[in-house]
Amino acid sequence: MATIKERQQVLIEEFEFFDEWMDKYNHIIEMGKSLDALPKEKKKDDLLVQGCQSKVWLHAEKNGDNVLFQADADAIIAKGIVAMLIDVFNDQPAKEVAAADHGFLEEIGLKDHLSPTRANGLMSIIKQMKFYALAFAG
Amino acid sequence: MSYDVQSIRQQFPILNQEIQGRPLVYLDNAATAQKPITVIDAISDYYLNYNANVHRGVHTLSQRATDAMEAVREEVRAHINAAETAEIIFTRGITDSINTIAFGMGAVVSNNQNVVITAIEHHSNIVPWQMLCQRTGAELRHLPMNEHGEVVLDDIEDIIDENTAMVAFNHISNALGTINPVEAILNRAQKVGAWTLVDGAQSGPHARVDVRAWNVDFFTLSSHKMYGPTGLGVLYGKRKKLEALPPYQGGGEMIATVTLDGSTYAGLPHKFEAGTPHIEGIIGFGAALKYINEIGIEAIAAHERELLKYATQECSEIEGFRVIGDAKNKASVLSFVVDGTHPYDLGVLLDQQGVAVRTGQHCTQPIMDAFCIDGTARASFAMYNTKKEIDIFKTALEKAVTMLR
Structure with a gap:
């Protein structure tokens, strides 16, 4: 199974392929559309990630040493970004998720295209994922 | 003289830039307006030539700074036709x-009284009154709105009654652009002897207000929405009403005498201006007011009405485009949703094409709840926007919608 680093590298290479903003965003939108929606009963307010401009729900559970993530968002671009993060962090050792570097987002060129508020939302999601991982790793 | 939008644009250096490789189309003016070069120059001039603290200094620079600041107070007084400069508080x-x-009304409101707002207020004209009501036991009421985003006056005589201490409402809604029936609301409030406050956050850059013609007790303006610096507002109040209220903050500037046992307060306007004021902001705001008046606020409003009409018409051609708030009387704000898309996604994809709009709830959660939506995208217009920019906006919006569906 691919490590976090390897999965990040795959994403970076995927995005290197796009020159145009439209292609990049179309790809993010496609990722959003292909992410399974959270079942209604899991879309509870206490799973909402604070600090995002759109609603983002994040659910995490322990799977042995690993952590499983499920997420959803009401805005499709936010959902695409969440899908990307799940792609990287899902079913990885909790310890490694907690310690992981998230510089790959910058390499994808995503951070350039995100305003500070939106970037903060993105950081909030990553923080929340790491927070769960840390709790499970303990 | 015809309205020369191109020469106006030249006065706003910030507009001449590219975002993501495309010319900036700035349509977030209801959040904050851009600043003309005269405002930027006035601030530079202050720091380059006469920066000093105001009021207390005997030296020349302090005198110059004080004179410049107080001259703006007079300009604001004239702009809204207040009776005297002491009624203008920064x-x-x-x-x-x-x-x-x-805060001040905590001293004059009792628990059998009520405060009335409308259903289309900004959070800043809701929460302070909720806090006042919590402190005093007074009741907070509101005038409802209809499906067009207009305030409904049918029950005004029951809502604003003999026990109403204050009626506070905005002149123009920031989220919907609705222009409120100010006179009708003020008339009812004045009939029962309630105090009145009109929030001019959105009307400042678009409409001429005469506080004495309205006979309103309090009126507020925001510098940064009127092409001036951020961090500065104006509070107009009738002398008698301001004198009846205790000061909000204590400190320097607002006192007459201080001993360790107690203090007496300075007269108006200083009683409500504790601490060193936002001197450069005030001076910059003076330049902004001057600029607005040079162009003429009526001419600006007419230009913006034209833009709003054009943008509404053009965008309505997009499938699923819905205007949120289609009041008969509207100014300068186009709040909308497009079926099958989320406002956040629209905002991100418009930004990729150089178009700046606001998305979200616009600090008006109750309005969004009433329309059963999570938020809108909002394009808002200013004196320097053009029809060509609206064409770019429409094309960009079409592209965003195509991508998202």
Whole structure:
């Protein structure tokens, strides 16, 4: 199974392929559309990630040493970004998720295209994922 | 003389830039307007030539700074036709202005009274009154709105009654652009002897207000929405009403005498201006007012009405485009949703094409709840926007919608 680093590298290479903003965003939108929606009963307010401009729900559970993530968002671009993060962090050792570097987002060129508020939302999601991982790793 | 939007644009250096490789189309003016070069120059001039603290200094620079600041107070007085400059108070913004009054009214409101707002207020004209009501036991009421985003006056005589202490409402809604029936609301409030406050956050850049013609007790303006610097607001209050209220903050500038046992307060306007004021902001705001008056606020409003009409027409051709708030009487704000898309996604994809709009709830959660939506995208227009920019906006919006569906 691919490590976090390897999965990040795959994403970076995927995005290197796009020159145009439209292609990049179309790809993010496609990722959003292909992410399974959270079942209604899991879309509870206490799973909402604070600090995002759109609603983002994040659910995490322990799977042995690993952590499983499920997420959803009401805005499709936010959902695409969440899908990307799940792609990287899902079913990885909790310890490694907690310690992981998230510089790959910058390499994808995503951070350039995100305003500070939106970037903060993105950081909030990553923080929340790491927070769960840390709790499970303990 | 015809309205020369191109020469106006030249006065706003910030507009001449590219975002993501495309010309900037700035349509977030209801959040904050850009600043003309005269405002930027006035601030530079202050720091380059006469920066000093005001009021207390005997030296020349302090005198110059004080004179410049007080000249702006007079310009503001004239702009809204207040009776005297002592009734013009400089605050940190509209939020600060409203809090000053809501705090002060804690001393004059009792628990059998009520405060009335409308259903289309900004949070800054809701929360301070909720806090006042919590402190005093007074009841907070509101005038409802209809499906067009217009305030409904049918039950005004029951809602504003003999026990109403204050009626506070905005002139123009920031989220919907609705222009409120100010006179009708003020008339009812004045008939029962309630105090009145009009929030001019959105009307400042678009409409001429005469506070004495309205006979309103309090009126507020925001500098940064009127092409001036951020961090500065104006609170107008009738002398008698301001004198009846205790000061909001204590400190320097606002006192007459201080001993360790107690203090007496300075007269108006200083009683409500604790601490060193936002001197450069005030001076910059003076330049902004001058600029607005040079172009003419009526000419600006006419230009913006034209833009709003054009944008509404053009965008309505997009499938699923819905205007949120289609009041008969509207100014300068186009709040909308497009079926099958989320406002956040629209905002991100418009930004990729150089178009700046606001998305979200616009600090008006109750309005969004009433329309059963999570938020809108909002394009808002200013004196320097053009029809060509609206064409770019429409094309960009079409592209965004195509991508998202």
